Amino acid sequence: MDNIAIIGLAQTRYERRKKDKIFLDLVYETTTAALDDAGLTIDDIDNVVTVSNDFFDGRTISGMAVGDAAGAYDKNISTVEGDGAFGAMYGAMRVLGGAGTTLVVAHCKGSEGDTATITNGMFDPIYQRHLGINAVTSSAIQANAYLHRYGITEQDIAMVSVKNHGNAKNNPFAQLPMDICVDDVMTSKKIADPLKLLDCSPVSDGAAAIIIADEKTAGRAAKPPVWIKGMAHCADEYFLGDRDLTNPRSLRQAAQKAYAMAGITDPFKEIHVAEIYEAFTYMEPLWLEGLGFCEPGQGPSLLKDGVTTMDGRLPVNPSGGVLSAHAVLVAGLARIIEIAEQLRDTAGARQVTGAGMGLAHGINGPCGQSHCVWILSKEK
Amino acid sequence: MAHEYENHAPMTMRMETPMPYEWSIGKYGSRFFQEIREKNQFIGIRCPGCGKVYIPPRRVCGPCFKELDELVELPNQGAITAFSIVNYPFIDPNTGIQRPIPYTYGYIRIDGADNIFSHIIDETDENKIKVGMRVRAVFKEKDAMQGHINDIKHFEIVD
Ligand SMILES: [Zn+2]
Numbered sequence: 277m278d279n280i281a282i283i284g285l286a287q288t289r290y291e292r293r294k295k296d297k298i299f300l301d302l303v304y305e306t307t308t309a310a311l312d313d314a315g316l317t318i319d320d321i322d323n324v325v326t327v328s329n330d331f332f333d334g335r336t337i338s339g340m341a342v343g344d345a346a347g348a349y350d351k352n353i354s355t356v357e358g359d360g361a362f363g364a365m366y367g368a369m370r371v372l373g374g375a376g377t378t379l380v381v382a383h384c385k386g387s388e389g390d391t392a393t394i395t396n397g398m399f400d401p402i403y404q405r406h407l408g409i410n411a412v413t414s415s416a417i418q419a420n421a422y423l424h425r426y427g428i429t430e431q432d433i434a435m436v437s438v439k440n441h442g443n444a445k446n447n448p449f450a451q452l453p454m455d456i457c458v459d460d461v462m463t464s465k466k467i468a469d470p471l472k473l474l475d476c477s478p479v480s481d482g483a484a485a486i487i488i489a490d491e492k493t494a495g496r497a498a499k500p501p502v503w504i505k506g507m508a509h510c511a512d513e514y515f516l517g518d519r520d521l522t523n524p525r526s527l528r529q530a531a532q533k534a535y536a537m538a539g540i541t542d543p544f545k546e547i548h549v550a551e552i553y554e555a556f557t558y559m560e561p562l563w564l565e566g567l568g569f570c571e572p573g574q575g576p577s578l579l580k581d582g583v584t585t586m587d588g589r590l591p592v593n594p595s596g597g598v599l600s601a602h603a604v605l606v607a608g609l610a611r612i613i614e615i616a617e618q619l620r621d622t623a624g625a626r627q628v629t630g631a632g633m634g635l636a637h638g639i640n641g642p643c644g645q646s647h648c649v650w651i652l653s654k655e656k
Numbered sequence: 657m658a659h660e661y662e663n664h665a666p667m668t669m670r671m672e673t674p675m676p677y678e679w680s681i682g683k684y685g686s687r688f689f690q691e692i693r694e695k696n697q698f699i700g701i702r703c704p705g706c707g708k709v710y711i712p713p714r715r716v717c718g719p720c721f722k723e724l725d726e727l728v729e730l731p732n733q734g735a736i737t738a739f740s741i742v743n744y745p746f747i748d749p750n751t752g753i754q755r756p757i758p759y760t761y762g763y764i765r766i767d768g769a770d771n772i773f774s775h776i777i778d779e780t781d782e783n784k785i786k787v788g789m790r791v792r793a794v795f796k797e798k799d800a801m802q803g804h805i806n807d808i809k810h811f812e813i814v815d
Contacts (some may be wrong), residue, residue: 304723305715318721334677343717389677402669505679 277537279656280371281494281501284314284487285613290451290601293387294481299333302383302483303345310485311347317496318347321487322376326355327363327605327637331394332384339554346381357554360609361648364486365507369489382606383483385551391479391604398404398642400515407546411555413539416468418521418643419558423470426573427524428561430470434461435472437599443586444596446626449610451480461557475557477602484609486616491656502616505633506538506651511594516643525648527566535568538651541602543635544569547651549618549628551611552593552637554599559644560584560592563637566647588625594618594626608638613649619654681803684713689803696795698730701768707807710769717736730768732751732793733814738774739787741780750806764791764811776810789815 286309288294288302303326313315324346328338335341340356345352356363360382367380395411420426438458444450456474464473494501510530511582513519531543540546554560561575569590570578578584586590593599595614598607613620615634617623632654640646679690684701688711691699701713704719709728717724739762746755761779777791779785791811801807 295680296683298680298685301682330676334675334679344721345716349718350720385680388679389675393673393675397675401671458813582790 278372279369279494279503281503282486282612282616282652283489283494283497283499283501284310284316284432284511284578285485285608285616286310286313287447287484287606287610288482288615290480290603292451292481294385297481299328299342299383299385300345300551302385303342303381306383306483306485307346307381310381310487313499314487315496316377316487320493321347321351321379323367323370323378324348324351325351325363325367325378325380326353327358327360327380327382327609329357329605330353330655331386331397331547332386332389332604334389342383346379350590358605358640359638359648360484360594360606361459361553361636361650362509362608362640362646363605363649364488364609364612364650365509367486367488368504368507370480371490377487377489377493379485379487381483381485382609382611383550384603384605385481386479386589386602386604387481392458392601394521412471413468414516414642415556415559416453416471417516419470419475419556421521422558422562428558428573428576430462431458432576432580433475433557433561434458434578436554436560437461439579439585440554440560440593440597440599441474443626444600445593445598446624447595447600448624449582450596452478453596453600468620471556477555477598480601480603482601482603482606484606486609486613497596498621500654503653503656504650506534506536506540508533508537509645509646511641514641515643519643519645523572524562524563524566524644524647527563527644527649528568530647530649531567534649534651538653539653543567544590547590547633547635548631548636549594549615549616550590550637551595551597552592552635553608553611553639554593554597555602557599560597563647564592567635567637567649588626589629594623594628608636609637609646611636612652615650615652619652682715684715686725686803688712689787689801689807691729692795692799692807693801693803696793697732698726700730700766702726702728707744709768710771711769711773728768730766734764734766734769734773735788735793736762736777736785736787736791737765739777739785741782741785756770757802760785762791762811775805775808778810778812785813789813
C-alpha cells in the first residue's frame with residue numbers, strides 16, 4: 277500500500293442534547309476545525325465523504341443535506357451510511373485510488389429521533405421487529421450468551437464501566453466522565469438482563485472529521501502525519517440466530533487482515549494503545565478476544581490483571597470509549613481520532629507514554645455484525 | 657406438503673407507526689420564525705464572500721464556504737419564479753392527513769433575496785396565475801404561531 281496519512285482531525289464535545297445546533301453547525305464546525313488542524317483550506321480538499329444515517333437524521337439521502345457545510349460544493353462527494361470507521365476506510369480508498377486529499381466527516385444527533393425505534397428498524401420487519409428487539413435487547417442477548425459460555429460474571433463486565441468512565445475524566449470531549457465503582461454499576465437500573473444502565477452507552481449528539489492525504493500532501497501538513505499502516509473490514513451473517521454471538525469471527529478476520537497489512541505478527545507486543553467500540557461493557561473484552569489480544573473467554577482477565585488500564589501494558593479506551601460518549605456513526609471515527617491524538621502525543625492527561633502504534637476499531641450492524649480495524653503509526 | 661398451499665396468495669406486512677423526531681431549528685432558523693411572529697416579515701442573511709442574500713438565513717454559503725452573520729430584513733412580498741398546480745395526493749407529514757388537492761406549490765423570489773423561497777400560493781386556477789406575478793405572504797394570527805413554516809398560511813397574488 278502507498279503511504280497515506282491522517283493529517284487533520286477534529287471533533288465536537290459530545291453531549292446528550294445539542295439543542296442549539298443543527299447538523300449543518302456540527303459538520304461545519306468540525307470540517308473547519310479539521311482544516312485548521314491540518315493547516316489546509318477547503319481548496320486543498322479534492323473529495324468529501326460524509327457519514328450519516330437517514331433514520332437518525334429523519335431525512336432521505338441525509339448526506340446530501342450537509343454537503344455545503346462540509347465544503348463539498350463543486351467537489352466529489354459521497355456518503356457512507358454506517359459507522360465512521362468504515363466511512364474513513366472508504367475515504368482512505370479514495371486517496372489510494374488517486375482521487376486526492378479526502379475529508380471524512382460524520383455527524384449524528386441521537387437526541388432528535390427515538391433511538392429504540394430507530395435501532396428496532398435494524399431488524400427484519402417480518403420476523404423480528406415486532407418482538408421488541410433493538411440495540412439494547414439484542415446486545416443483552418449477546419451479553420447473556422457470552423457470560424454464560426465462559427462463566428464471566430456481571431461484576432467482571434461492570435469493571436469496564438468503572439475503567440472507561442474513569443478514563444473519560446481526562447477527556448474534555450467525553451460526555452460521561454464519572455468516578456464510579458463496580459457496586460454503582462451493579463446497583464444501577466436494570467435495563468435488559470444482564471445489562472444495567474451503567475453497562476450501556478449513552479445517547480449522544482456530536483460530530484467528527486478527519487483529513488486523509490497521500491505522502492506528498494502529508495509533507496506540508498501543519499502537524500506530524502499519523503500513518504495508516506493497515507485497515508480491513510469483514511462482515512458476519514445478518515440474522516443473530518445464524519451467528520455464534522460469543523465468537524466474533526468477522527472481527528478476527530478483519531484484525532488478521534489489518535495486522536498482515538501493517539506487518540504485525542504479535543499484536544499484543546507491537547500495539548501500544550487501542551480504542552475499541554464498546555457500546556456495552558461486555559463488548560470490550562469480547563472484542564479484545566476477537567482482536568487476538570487474548571484467548572476466547574479470557575477478555576475479562578485483561579482488565580482484572582490491569583493490562584488494559586491506563587498504566588497497563590495495553591491501555592484500552594483511554595478516551596473513555598463509547599460508554600462515555602456514543603454519537604452513533606461518529607463513534608468509530610472518534611476511535612480513530614483518539615488513536616491519532618495518542619500517536620501525535622497530544623492526548624493531554626490521558627496520553628499513553630511512548631505510544632508508537634495504535635489500533636482503532638468500529639462496528640456496523642447489530643451485535644458487531646461487521647467490524648473495521650485500523651492500525652495507525654507514528655512512523656512511516 | 658407444499659402443494660396444499662399452492663393457492664395461497666403471497667402475503668405482505670404493513671407498518672403505519674410514525675417515527676417521531678425533534679429537530680433543532682438552529683440559531684438563524686429560530687431568528688427567522690421570531691421575525692415572522694413579531695413583525696410579519698422575513699429575515700435573510702448576506703454572504704460576505706459573494707454578497708448573495710439567502711432566505712431563510714443559514715450559517716454557511718456553499719459556493720464560498722464562508723460563515724455568514726449579517727442578517728438582512730426582508731419584506732413579506734416577492735414575485736413568482738415558478739409554480740405547479742398539484743393534483744398528486746400529498747400526505748401532510750405533520751398530521752398524516754391528505755392535503756386537499758389541487759394545491760399550488762410556488763417558487764417565490766422575495767424582494768431583496770438572491771435565492772428562491774418556497775411556499776403555497778392560494779390560487780389553483782391556471783388561468784389566474786403566471787410566472788412574474790407579485791405575491792404577498794399571509795400569516796397566521798400571532799397567538800396561533802408555533803415557530804413553524806405553516807405560520808405563513810400561504811402567499812396571495814396581489815397583481
Ligand atoms: Zn457566498
